[in-house]
Every structure is written in structure tokens, then in C-alpha cells.
Amino acid sequence: ETGVTQTPRHLVMGMTNKKSLKCEQHLGHNAMYWYKQSAKKPLELMFVYNFKEQTENNSVPSRFSPECPNSSHLFLHLHTLQPEDSALYLCASSPAQGGTNTGELFFGEGSRLTVL
Amino acid sequence: QQQVKQSPQSLIVQKGGISIINCAYENTAFDYFPWYQQFPGKGPALLIAIRPDVSEKKEGRFTISFNKSAKQFSLHIMDSQPGDSATYFCAASISNYQLIWGAGTKLIIKP
Numbered sequence: 001e002t003g004v005t006q007t008p009r010h011l012v013m014g015m016t017n018k019k020s021l022k023c024e025q026h027l028g029h030n031a032m033y034w035y036k037q038s039a040k041k042p043l044e045l046m047f048v049y050n051f052k053e054q055t056e057n058n059s060v061p062s063r064f065s066p067e068c069p070n071s072s073h074l075f076l077h078l079h080t081l082q083p084e085d086s087a088l089y090l091c092a093s094s095p096a097q098g099g100t101n102t103g104e105l106f107f108g109e110g111s112r113l114t115v116l
Numbered sequence: 117q118q119q120v121k122q123s124p125q126s127l128i129v130q131k132g133g134i135s136i137i138n139c140a141y142e143n144t145a146f147d148y149f150p151w152y153q154q155f156p157g158k159g160p161a162l163l164i165a166i167r168p169d170v171s172e173k174k175e176g177r178f179t180i181s182f183n184k185s186a187k188q189f190s191l192h193i194m195d196s197q198p199g200d201s202a203t204y205f206c207a208a209s210i211s212n213y214q215l216i217w218g219a220g221t222k223l224i225i226k227p
Contacts, residue, residue: 042217107159
């Protein structure tokens with residue numbers, strides 16, 4: 001496999017469920033990101049991990065809990081979500097955050113989440 | 117100051133025409149301006165990017181025009197093709213840190 005892989009591609013969950021989204025990158029990158037994409041809105045950065053350390057948490061509700069066990073894997077644990085959390089969740093990676101790299105983000109295809 | 121305003125929200129262009137999408141920003145510290153292209157069911161992918169030391173960058177049919185004094189930049193797609201139908205996002209960042217994204221433009225190229 002190459003690139004950034006996200007699973008599952010689609011997820012339907014009730015408000016009391018606990019589920020997790022998984023992201024894996026095979027690009028040798030050191031920075032990984034979670035974004036939320038809603039229709040007609042800018043991409044919302046949720047979390048950033050740089051060399052496995054969380055460097056950004058953009059005031060994301062605690063019902064979203066990220067985990068980065070190594071530079072290749074990123075998880076987003078979901079618990080007691082609300083219907084307004086329904087969106088496409090995108091994972092991305094880059095060689096590192098900031099610095100002299102090109103700044104290019106490599107995105108996965110996303111996990112479409114529906115909260116009932 | 118951290119916003120990037122993108123227009124139009126949607127755009128329909130005839131095949132062979134020129135598609136133009138505009139973005140404006142306020143923060144003069146931004147030094148990296150990429151455009152991403154997203155097809156349905158896919159994640160965004162970098163299309164072309166520019167830094168403020170040049171006023172224009174061209175890659176094939178895609179051109180970024182950058183106006184530093186007006187704090188605006190735009191994407192031009194020449195000879196637009198149906199395969200260019202996608203959602204386009206502009207963005208801006210400082211030193212490759214957190215990208216600030218525009219809201220996207222859904223482009224439809226009519227055959």
C-alpha cells in the first residue's frame with residue numbers, strides 16, 4: 001500500500017457509541033493531521049502530531065480523542081458524539097510540520113461519519 | 117486576520133473556457149499559498165503553490181496569479197476540461213505551519 005489510508009471509509013454511529021477512525025501513512029512522514037470537512041466550509045484543523053508529539057489542538061471537544069502511537073499511525077477515538085459532528089474526517093501527513101519542507105499535505109480519502 | 121476568503125462558491129464553465137477562482141487574505145505574514153484539488157470521494161491533493169517572491173507561477177494549464185499589494189491570489193485554468201470538474205481550495209500559511217483554508221469552489225466544466 002502507498003500513500004495515506006483511512007479506515008473505515010463510512011461509519012454510522014449513535015450518540016452513545018464509541019468508535020475509532022484509523023489512519024496509516026506509508027510515506028515516511030513525521031507529521032500527521034486530523035481535519036474535519038463540512039460542506040461549504042473551510043477545512044477545520046483538529047489535531048497535529050509532529051514526531052509523535054501533539055502540537056496542535058484547535059479547541060476540539062473532548063468527545064474527540066486523538067492517539068498517535070508512532071509516526072505512521074494516527075487514530076481518532078469518538079465517544080458520545082452529536083449529530084452536528086457528522087462530517088468527512090480527513091487524515092493527512094507531511095514530512096514534518098513547519099521548517100524547510102515544501103508544506104505539502106498528503107491526504108487520505110476520508111472517513112464519512114454520520115451520527116444519528 | 118487569519119481568514120482566507122474564497123470566491124465564487126461555485127462556478128460553471130464551458131469546455132475550453134478559462135476558469136478563474138479568487139482568494140483574498142489579510143495577514144501579511146503569510147508566505148505560502150497553495151491550491152488543492154478535490155475530486156468526489158477523494159481527499160484534497162496539492163495542485164500548485166506559490167510563494168510571495170513571484171507574481172505568477174504556471175504549471176501546464178494551471179496558473180497562480182499573486183498580487184501582494186492587494187493581498188489576493190487567484191487560480192486560472194486555461195482550456196478547461198470536464199476532467200477538471202472538482203472542488204478547489206485555496207490556502208495560506210506562515211513558514212509551512214498551520215494552513216488556513218478557503219471555503220472551496222465547486223467547479224463544473226460543461227462538455
